[in-house]
Amino acid sequence: MPHSISTEATFTFELLPSDIRESSQIGAQVSLPEDAPILHIDEISEANKDVLRQALFENQVIVIRNQQGIDPTTLPKLAKVFDPAASDIHSAGVKAVSNPKDILSAYKAGRLPRAPQVGIIGSGTFKDYEGIPELDVIHLDHTTFHERPLSQEELDQGYTRPYRWHMDAPLYERYPGEATILHCIKMPKLPDQKLKFPDGKEKTIAAGATAFFSGARAFEMLSDDEKEFALNTTVTYAPQAYEYIRHCKSTEDGLSIPTMGRETALEDLSEWSWDKVAEYPMVWPNPRDATRPHLQFHGCCAYKLTTRNPATGEVAVVDDVAEVRRVCYALQKRIWAAENIYAHRWQEGDLVIFHNKGVMHSITGQLAQYREDEEKKRLLWQCTMGSAEAPKAFRP
Known part of the structure; x- marks a missing residue:
């Protein structure tokens, strides 16, 4: 059943189905009113902001569907709903990471000129995108980082792995933000892929899914x-x-x-x-x-x-x-078990907000071979802005 905080709120949320959440403690879908289907941050009431906060901090990852056409400048404003003192720059810095010494430069992430706090991530080459003459973004997969990657036979059978579990945190000079926002522009049209776990269980996930587990x-x-x-x-x-x-x-x-x-x-x-x-x-x-x-x-x-x-x-x-x-x-x-992992099955237009200080996440999927196929490219916006202070210790 949908939840609401106050009679003044017009946003509601409901938990994702139990067969998707399993034991992960992750996942809720937020519904907007029919007369305002696209999120406009300047029009959100305090009651509705509180619905968003409750949904996120209780469920760690929330999705708002069908947000095609959302203004990118909405994303950094939305991040401040969860962290009012967040900085006004992307947590990775004013510009995308390009230092070849840094493992994060391998993504070749871009930035939106009209919203520099918003990064561009994905897989493929895009011409004349958002004022950028050529954008070439890389979807890293486990074969470049794991000591013993899957065999070619396993890859051919549709298996994949998480690349590297992390929170969005520079770990130097700037602090991790409370929330990260992702917006799906384009998802590859590919067959599902599979994760396999130490106990022999498997989990079917969408190609290019973002995987999460709860720190709680x-x-x-x-x-x-x-x-x-x-x-x-x-x-x-x-x-x-x-x-x-x-x-x-x-x-x-x-x-x-x-x-x-x-x-x-x-x-x-x-x-x-x-x-x-x-x-x-x-x-x-x-x-x-x-x-x-x-x-x-x-x-x-x-x-x-x-x-x-x-x-x-x-x-x-x-x-x-x-x-x-x-x-x-x-x-x-021990968190690495099928029932503890939520792998978001992206739909174009999805706006996903995750509690960056409450979950770890990773990209998944073997997409490199499809980079130049228009139907199989991947493109998302990402907004993560550093908090004003370091994370505090939990005290019982």
């Missing part, structure tokens, strides 16, 4: 001792983390890096200083529910763990990167 669900799955450890631990990330891991290869689930030796030496990174390196709690609060903790960290980029014993004040530090990764992976890897 991940925290629930910890033992009591693990919860105590996580609640009292801070993660320090590698300096210029996306340069540091540029040559590394990940586990088969995209959660961690199992083998040392490919890291970029600190002296070979772009200029950096420790005071700008991200250092965040391992568990973050939910803005809407003070009793709901989220296990929220980027395992591939973790560099050091600092744990404080609340009873004695004693501090323990793990600064061996291999051990840091082992500890982080042990906490996070």
Whole structure:
């Protein structure tokens, strides 16, 4: 049944069907009134903004369908509904990442000239798009990042994997934003693909689906001792983390890096200083529910763990990167199960908002071979703006 917060609200939302949500705790669809089917941020009442906040922070990912023609300048304004103090620039910086030292440059993401806070991501070459003479965007897939990628036979059978689980966070100088907004312009017309899991289960997903898991669900799955450890631990990330891991290869689930030796030496990174390196709690609060903790960290980029014993004040530090990764992976890897993963099946016109400080996400899909086929290209807008302050620790 649809939910509403106040009699003044004209927006409603309902949970996605249980066979889609399963145990993920993710997913709701927001409905707009028939007389205002396209979102216009300046016309949204406070009651309707509260519907959006409730829907997002309770369900972590929400979708508003049929938003073809939405003004791109709406997206950064919409992000501020969830984070009023958000910066007015994309969290990756004023311009799209182009430094070849940075693994994020491989996406070749663009920016919309009329809304520079909005990135352009996808797969394929687009001519004269939004005032850009030629836009060439790359859909990275697991074969470029996983230590043991799927075999050609498995790829031919339609299997895929998540590329790399992450939150939208620079992990240097700027903070992660509360919410990220994605708008689907074009989706490839391709057969479904499949994920397979360690327990033998499989999950059928759309080609090019964006996959999510909930940090709240991940925290629930910890033992009591693990919860105590996580609640009292801070993660320090590698300096210029996306340069540091540029040559590394990940586990088969995209959660961690199992083998040392490919890291970029600190002296070979772009200029950096420790005071700008991200250092965040391992568990973050939910803005809407003070009793709901989220296990929220980027395992591939973790560099050091600092744990404080609340009873004695004693501090323990793990600064061996291999051990840091082992500890982080042990906490996070059990989330990788079919019932815990929500893979959004994009429809053109979808406006998806996800709680960036409450979920991890990853691209999926094997699309590279279809880049030049007009019917099989992928194009989305992405708006993620940094928060004004660092993530806070969850406190029971």
